[in-house]
Amino acid sequence: MRVLKIAVMAALLVMAASVAFAGPTYDRVMSTKVVKAGLSNQGIPFGFIDDKNEWVGFDVDMAAEIAKRLDCKLEKTVVNNNTRISFVQTNPSKVDMVLANMTHKRVRDEKIDFSITYFFDxxxxxxxxxxxxxxxxxxxxxxxxxxxxxxxxxxxxxxxxxxxxxxxxxxxxxxxxxxxxxxxxxxxxxxxxxxxxxxxxxxxxxxxxxxxxxxxxxPYGIGLPQDDSAWRDAVNFAIQDIWRDGTYQKIYDKWFGPDSKYPFPLTSKIEMWP
The missing domain is CATH 3.40.190.10 (Periplasmic binding protein-like II)
Known part of the structure; x- marks a missing residue:
C-alpha cells in the first residue's frame, strides 16, 4: 500500500510539473488543435497572393509544416511590419506565431520571444x-x-x-x-x-x-508570445525536425533553389539540438 501511495504521489508531481511549465499559448494550441499564424501577404516570396489568388510563399509553407508536425490545423492571419509584434503581444494573443521575414533583434526580444533562426538573409x-x-x-x-x-x-x-x-x-x-x-x-x-x-x-x-x-x-526568427517556454520548445523542435528529415531543403529549393524564380544560395545551417 505504501509503495502504491508513493507511485501515485510521484505521478501527481509529474503532472503538476508539466502543468507548471506549460504556458497559455501551448495549452490553448494543444487543446484546440489550431495554430494561428501571422503571415505577410505582400512579402514576396515569403508570404504573398499569387496570380491564382492563392496565399503562398516560403513562410506560408513553413507555417503549414510546423502546424502539421504539431498535429494541428493552420489558421492564417495577415500581419504587416507595424502589426506583426503587437499581434503577438496582445493578451490573449491574436496569433500564436509570426512568420513574416522578421529579423531577430535584441530590441524586439524585449517585447516578444523568438524561435531559433529559421532563415538567413x-x-x-x-x-x-x-x-x-x-x-x-x-x-x-x-x-x-x-x-x-x-x-x-x-x-x-x-x-x-x-x-x-x-x-x-x-x-x-x-x-x-x-x-x-x-x-x-x-x-x-x-x-x-x-x-x-x-x-x-x-x-x-x-x-x-x-x-x-x-x-x-x-537572421529570421519566428515571433512568439513572451515567456511561454513550452510553446517555444514545441516550435523549435518542429523547425529542427523539418530540417533533420530534409523537408526544409525541399521547401527552400521550391522558393530559393537554382531553378526557382528567386535563386538565393543557402549559406548557413539551422541550430540543431541533440
Whole structure:
C-alpha cells in the first residue's frame, strides 16, 4: 500500500510539473488543435497572393509544416511590419506565431520571444539596372525603405558611412508601396532584405538589379508570445525536425533553389539540438 501511495504521489508531481511549465499559448494550441499564424501577404516570396489568388510563399509553407508536425490545423492571419509584434503581444494573443521575414533583434526580444533562426538573409539595395556604377553613387540618391523595420535604420546608417551626413531615406508602409516608389522614380533605390528585393525585381525581369554588398546580417526568427517556454520548445523542435528529415531543403529549393524564380544560395545551417 505504501509503495502504491508513493507511485501515485510521484505521478501527481509529474503532472503538476508539466502543468507548471506549460504556458497559455501551448495549452490553448494543444487543446484546440489550431495554430494561428501571422503571415505577410505582400512579402514576396515569403508570404504573398499569387496570380491564382492563392496565399503562398516560403513562410506560408513553413507555417503549414510546423502546424502539421504539431498535429494541428493552420489558421492564417495577415500581419504587416507595424502589426506583426503587437499581434503577438496582445493578451490573449491574436496569433500564436509570426512568420513574416522578421529579423531577430535584441530590441524586439524585449517585447516578444523568438524561435531559433529559421532563415538567413542580409540587407542590400535595389536600383534600376545600370544606374549605380559604384556603391558611392547611393550616397546622394533618394532611397526608399519600410516603416517599422530595422531596414530603414540600417540604410540610413550605411548612407551616412558613405559620406552623406543627411541622407534622404523615405519610409513606406509595406513592400508594395516601396517598390512602386522605385518603379515610378520617386526614389532612385530601395533597401531591405535581399530576398524581398529579389522577389519584387522578378515581377519585371531585367529592369532592376541588386547593388553593393550586404550591409547587415538578417537572421529570421519566428515571433512568439513572451515567456511561454513550452510553446517555444514545441516550435523549435518542429523547425529542427523539418530540417533533420530534409523537408526544409525541399521547401527552400521550391522558393530559393537554382531553378526557382528567386535563386538565393543557402549559406548557413539551422541550430540543431541533440
Amino acid at each position: 542580409g540587407q542590400k539595395f535595389l536600383a534600376k539596372k545600370d544606374t549605380v556604377k559604384d556603391v558611392n553613387d547611393l550616397a546622394n540618391m533618394k532611397v526608399g525603405s519600410m516603416q517599422g523595420t530595422t531596414s530603414i535604420v540600417n540604410a540610413t546608417a550605411y548612407l551616412k558611412s558613405l559620406g552623406n551626413a543627411n541622407p534622404k531615406v523615405v519610409g513606406y508602409d509595406g513592400e508594395v508601396a516601396m517598390f512602386e516608389a522605385l518603379r515610378s522614380g520617386r526614389v532612385q533605390a530601395i533597401s531591405t532584405d535581399s530576398t524581398l528585393l529579389l522577389g519584387y525585381a522578378a515581377k519585371v525581369p531585367g529592369q532592376f538589379e541588386l547593388v553593393g554588398e550586404f550591409i547587415s546580417d538578417e
